[in-house]
Amino acid sequence: MPDAGPSPLQSRPHDAAAAPTGAHHRVTGTPGHSPDGGDPLPRSVPEGAAVPRQPNQALERILRGPSGLGTTGLHLCRTEEALSPPEAGAPAEGEPIPGLYHHPVPQPDPARVEEVGRRIKAWAVDEVQAFPPEWEDQFDGFSVGRYMVACHPDAPTVEHVMVATRLMVAENAVDDCYCEDHGGSPIGLGSRLLLAHTALDPLHTTKAYEPEWLDSLGSDAPRRAYRSAMEYFDRQATSSQTDRYRHDMARLHLGYLAEAAWAETDHVPEVWEYLAMRQFNNFRPCPTITDTVGGYELPADLHARPAMQRVIALAGNATTIVNDLYSYTKELNSPGRHLNLPVVIADLEGVSDRDAYLKAIEVHNDLMHDFETEAAALAAACPVPSVLRFLKGVAVWVDGNHYWHQTNTYRYSLPDFW
Numbered sequence: 532m533p534d535a536g537p538s539p540l541q542s543r544p545h546d547a548a549a550a551p552t553g554a555h556h557r558v559t560g561t562p563g564h565s566p567d568g569g570d571p572l573p574r575s576v577p578e579g580a581a582v583p584r585q586p587n588q589a590l591e592r593i594l595r596g597p598s599g600l601g602t603t604g605l606h607l608c609r610t611e612e613a614l615s616p617p618e619a620g621a622p623a624e625g626e627p628i629p630g631l632y633h634h635p636v637p638q639p640d641p642a643r644v645e646e647v648g649r650r651i652k653a654w655a656v657d658e659v660q661a662f663p664p665e666w667e668d669q670f671d672g673f674s675v676g677r678y679m680v681a682c683h684p685d686a687p688t689v690e691h692v693m694v695a696t697r698l699m700v701a702e703n704a705v706d707d708c709y710c711e712d713h714g715g716s717p718i719g720l721g722s723r724l725l726l727a728h729t730a731l732d733p734l735h736t737t738k739a740y741e742p743e744w745l746d747s748l749g750s751d752a753p754r755r756a757y758r759s760a761m762e763y764f765d766r767q768a769t770s771s772q773t774d775r776y777r778h779d780m781a782r783l784h785l786g787y788l789a790e791a792a793w794a795e796t797d798h799v800p801e802v803w804e805y806l807a808m809r810q811f812n813n814f815r816p817c818p819t820i821t822d823t824v825g826g827y828e829l830p831a832d833l834h835a836r837p838a839m840q841r842v843i844a845l846a847g848n849a850t851t852i853v854n855d856l857y858s859y860t861k862e863l864n865s866p867g868r869h870l871n872l873p874v875v876i877a878d879l880e881g882v883s884d885r886d887a888y889l890k891a892i893e894v895h896n897d898l899m900h901d902f903e904t905e906a907a908a909l910a911a912a913c914p915v916p917s918v919l920r921f922l923k924g925v926a927v928w929v930d931g932n933h934y935w936h937q938t939n940t941y942r943y944s945l946p947d948f949w
């Protein structure tokens with residue numbers, strides 16, 4: 532398999548481009564490579580922008596990565612601050628939401644983006660038949676290669692990025708085909724999700740019933756995609772990372788079910804209830820595989836610590852409210868009422884659509900600040916290299932997720948509120 536480009540992140544000779552062989556490649560703890568091996572980009576705060584909080588020392592450490600013998604590979608590019616100027620008028624296409632607290636990311640390596648894009652299309656079409664030909668434009672417009680390369684700049688090989696990319700496509704196939712506007716419906720969703728979940732968390736049953744279950748895993752695109760993506764993930768991950776992922780996916784499915792239950796009766800939850808649902812119907816399963824994709828492991832006992840769980844939840848919530856904000860117009864234009872944070876705030880708090888949207892930006896910004904504060908505190912309290920690298924990986928995922936939403940003008944456009 533030719534590997535594209537001269538980037539230091541490119542695949543090594545052993546990079547497994549082909550389908551898994553059955554051999555288990557476990558993580559080794561080897562640090563990945565930095566995109567540039569250097570310090571974060573210089574600070575750039577546009578004139579007139581709100582002055583950001585000063586990161587404290589521990590946070591700076593997360594942003595820069597740990598120091599000391601053997602840690603140079605843990606450095607990732609992360610700009611420390613940039614807020615778009617709210618007074619600049621309506622943002623142009625592809626610009627960030629004015630006033631949204633975020634960190635710009637360096638352009639993802641184009642050669643790697645292209646190679647991931649090529650491999651993921653081959654997987655989606657040839658291995659799992661993830662979408663019919665008429666959805667090809669939407670698949671391409673999703674730009675999943677750009678998304679995942681931006682979110683995982685420390686992945687040591689293209690194949691490590693592919694582990695995340697297949698899961699991302701599979702997760703979206705389930706959301707689109709079971710829950711949303713590609714044939715989805717709240718009716719019967721519980722049954723569909725549970726059966727699809729067995730592609731991630733296998734059924735252990737008697738010999739008599741097993742063949743029917745195995746057949747079911749090939750019976751629709753979401754299950755084919757889940758099953759295959761999980762097989763690849765399992766080959767790269769340790770047992771506890773696989774278990775972590777299954778748990779996060781169960782959380783996700785629980786969130787889908789609450790959203791569906793409200794949709795069935797056209798119920799608008801309280802704002803805090805909406806936020807609780809969105810903590811589960813959430814990007815969380817994506818940043819929490821950052822160590823597997825980076826080729827190392829955050830040990831299970833460190834992952835399970837309450838402080839780490841809080842950091843992960845805050846990061847997941849911030850990334851998901853980013854989606855609510857960037858997908859606001861798409862969801863307004865979709866059939867039926869699609870709940871997102873601005874819609875719920877407008878409905879429940881009796882404010883204009885614009886004020887509700889601006890309030891949702893504030894909620895997002897508070898979540899981001901809390902995430903960064905808690906991550907800094909945890910880094911200071913537990914300066915173990917795998918913890919520091921994981922916190923940094925989650926932070927970089929948050930930034931890459933924002934970048935993808937901001938720049939995916941095929942999928943998203945901003946409301947006319949400025």
Ligand SMILES: CC(C)=CCC/C(C)=C(\C)COP(=O)(O)OP(=O)(O)O
Pocket residue numbers: 699702703706783812813814815816817851854855858
């Ligand atoms: C990739 C992944 C784990 C997704 C799970 C939940 C999900 C689909 C989102 C957080 C995105 O939200 P939404 O369904 O509103 O997506 P779009 O706005 O349609 O892009």
Ligand SMILES: [Mg+2]
Pocket residue numbers: 854855858859862871
């Ligand atoms: Mg959305």
